Amino acid sequence: MKRISFPLVVMLVIGMVLGGLGSMMFVTASQPQVVQAHDGDHGLLVNLTTDDTWSANMALSLAMNAREQGLEPVVVFLNVRGVYLADSGRMPAKEGNSDMNIHEKMQALISAGGQVIACPGCSKEAGLTQEDYIEGVVMGEPGGIFTFLTNPYIAVMSY
Known part of the structure; x- marks a missing residue:
């Protein structure tokens, strides 16, 4: 009869306790952790x-x-110089192989149910008001972005 090493037995017991032998997952330091979605x-x-x-x-x-x-x-979230992208007084640029300019892309996102929010402090610093922005872009409230930043189910990406 072959002997089973003690660390292997410990891992098997822990696996059975935490969720059954069928759902046990061995993770080493070099493997990424799997995070369950909400x-x-x-x-x-x-x-x-x-x-x-x-x-x-x-x-x-x-x-x-x-x-x-x-x-x-x-x-x-249009922040710092990003607020200029939604300025209706500026010529919207096309980039790369896109068939839409930046204003059209923003409006398409808004039409699809997304939101484009301009930082109120950055808008003020840039000399822009709500009336300066293209249709659908809204100027945020001071501190309003924290609702999104502190939500654990919202990923944040920066450009």
Whole structure:
């Protein structure tokens, strides 16, 4: 009869106690941990801090993909120089192989149920008001973004 090592026996017992032999998973330091998803809402906050059109195109494409995959809420937060992207007085740029300019991409995201929120402090610093923004973009309330930032079921991505 072969002998089973003590550490293996301990792992088997712990596995049976924690969830049954069939659902036991061995994890080593080099393997990524699996995190279980919450059954409620899963959202995405994209923090867009630049008016660079390449970054903006990537951020808006990511946000639209998230909406198309059913994430809710999906918010693009225009922060620092990012507020200039939604200025209706600026010529909206196209980037890469996109068939829409930045304003059209924002409005498409909003039409798909996403939100585009401009930082109120950054807007003030840039000399922009709610009236300056393209249709559908809203100026946030001071501290209002914390609702999204502190929600454990909303991922945050920055560009």
